[in-house]
Amino acid sequence: MRAIDYIKEAEKKGVAIGHFNISDVVALMAIFRAARELEVSVFIGVSEGEREFIGVEEAAALVKALREEHNYPIFINADHTYSLEGIKKAVAAGFDSIIFDGAKLPFEENVQKTKEAVDYVKSVNKEVLVEAELGYIGSSSKVWDKVPEGAGLQKTTPEQARTFVDATGIDMLAPSVGNIHGMMKDAPNPRLDIELIRRIREAAGVPLVLHGASGIIKEDLTAAIKAGISMVHINTEIRVAWRKGVEEGLKHQPDEVAPYKLLREAADDVYKVVLGKLKIFNHLV
């Protein structure tokens, strides 16, 4: 099956596929371990910064190696890509999907640039999925003291969603429905507009992706998935778990120098976060 078939299957079942970002092999293997435990397909995301750190070709090769060795539905997505150049590199490297992010642009320009991205990707390989963003939800996966300026202020409307999908030909849409990138330091993230998700899904006619899902309460995630979200992005909570695990690993083994021993706690902590999220996305808790 192709990546799109897994997304359609998730939608039919009323569950969501997890999309988790990585900066290294520690997180990748932890995510893979959690996905295999539940036998669910999974997307690995790499932002422009993460891609630069791991290497575009290298990131694609790592995920492809896992897919082939284990005959497992694990896919790689070029998360938030802001230029056609970046998209070209990801497609050439063999990514399964790309996200063109023109959410900060005026609507017309976002339509035009997104269409350009879709036309390019589909001219090279029709099976590579293109997702686009409508409505600015902030751009950094960090821990916030307060909601970043401008993020989530303008929610996507069903009418905009339909016009945007029709004009661009994207495969998936990431709307602004109360979600923001990153997570709040001392409180849960803002609540999602579940009814709006339902109306956008109906109007858009393509699967919806929820970005910035770190810090969102379980009830909202469950309701959002039932209302029409087919993929959920988690990054910040993984980063927080990774950091905590690294700190603990160093603290517990003051004389150790073998990275694979020191990083074990980070791997376990990331695994636990991912497993917990996948259970929510599949209505197992």
Ligand SMILES: [Zn+2]
């Ligand atoms: Zn995102």
